[in-house]
Amino acid sequence: MVDLKGQYQKIKKQIDSNIISTIESGKLINGPIVKEFSENLSQYLNVKHVIPCANGTDALQISFMALDLKAGDEIICPSWTYVATAEAAAVLGIIPIMCDVDPNTFNVTADYIEPLITDKTKAIVPVHLYGQSCDMDSILKLANKYDLKVIEDNAQAVGCKYKSNNGEMKFTGTIGDIGTTSFYPSKNLGAYGDGGALFTNDDNLAEKIHLAANHGQNKKYHHKIIGCNSRLDSVQAEILNIKLKYLDEYNSNRNKMAKKYTKYFSKIDDIQTPFKINNSTHVYHQYTLKVLKGKRDLLKQYLAHKGIPSMIYYPIPLHKQQAFKNYFNGDYFLKNTEVLAESVISLPIHSEIETSNQDYIIENVLNFFK
Ligand SMILES: *Cc1c(COP(=O)(O)O)cnc(C)c1O
Secondary structure, eight states: OOOHHHHHHHHHHHHHHHHHHHHHHTOOBSOHHHHHHHHHHHHHHTOSEEEEESOHHHHHHHHHHHTTOOTTOEEEEESSSOTHHHHHHHTTTOEEEEEOOOTTTOSOOHHHHGGGOOTTEEEEOOBOGGGBOOOHHHHHHHHHHHTOEEEEEOTTOTTOEEEOTTSOEEETTSSSSEEEEEOOTTSSSOOSSOOEEEEESOHHHHHHHHHHHBTTEEETTEEOSOOOBOOOBHHHHHHHHHHHTTHHHHHHHHHHHHHHHHHHHTTOTTEEOOOOOTTBOBOOSSEEEEEOTTOHHHHHHHHHHTTOOOBOSOSSOGGGSGGGGGGSOTTOOOHHHHHHHHHEEEEOOOSSOOHHHHHHHHHHHHHHHO
């Protein structure tokens, strides 16, 4: 699905030498490189604060802690997302109310969120799924109307830009109150291990995020609040700091692969290629097709037989997962989400374009539908 080895080969010299010098420095946790990387990322994203942490799931949990969300409060998030979005709330006793998504963009919209808002709702957690922004203007408007916080789960969309109605361009993750991301190796900006970060333009929130991620302390052994321990280590920061320089190139290569897939697949009647909205760029964390007429599983089998990997993101929506069963009565039904679970398939896409490999994938998809 990704070519992390190929990507590493191109930057190996720099990576190897920086990893070695970090180890030799002995500053393995909170070394100067962690601060340097945070500053570089904050400059890149044009956001005031970037606070690194241990992974994208922690980033979400810390965002809820920093916003003082408590057990019994509700957040609204899509059911059509990775488990972390809802799980990070649920571990704190916060109730994840799951909403449906637009069947074309795969993203939540204000229309699906609004009917679920109650007196207990404290925040909306839109997810910029597969690398394209949600319609943030309408989500912010809704949040404003009901006085809700907005936490953007930006784990799949680092580098994606959203243009609001007033013409302003912003990176996703820097539009709401807090943005969170993951540096899991296969993400668009990936470490060689776990990592994550939070983004905010709000000084007060930044302070609370720092506290929450660091045992509630801003001075060693002085604990102001109950926090957790969530750090990005120096070796991962070195790697991310190098890879950040190539992020635009990586995302542009993903776009080239996506464009080529779409050129061929848009001719196939039983396939719907990724739907692009006008006010967002796309960083194609995933290239996800909708396969119509129940042919998805057969296509997946056919590709596997030809040695081509493919993935279903996600085979079971969150509202259907056993872990969340106590939040719903059995007939909770999200129409679009349930159709997506039966019809999507993601093909290999990454930063290292290998023309002959992609041609082989295209040829076989075309053959299947012949
Ligand atoms: C990957 C991912 C996360 C979690 O990131 P980890 O670093 O694996 O904890 C959260 N939300 C979404 C949408 C993701 O894709």
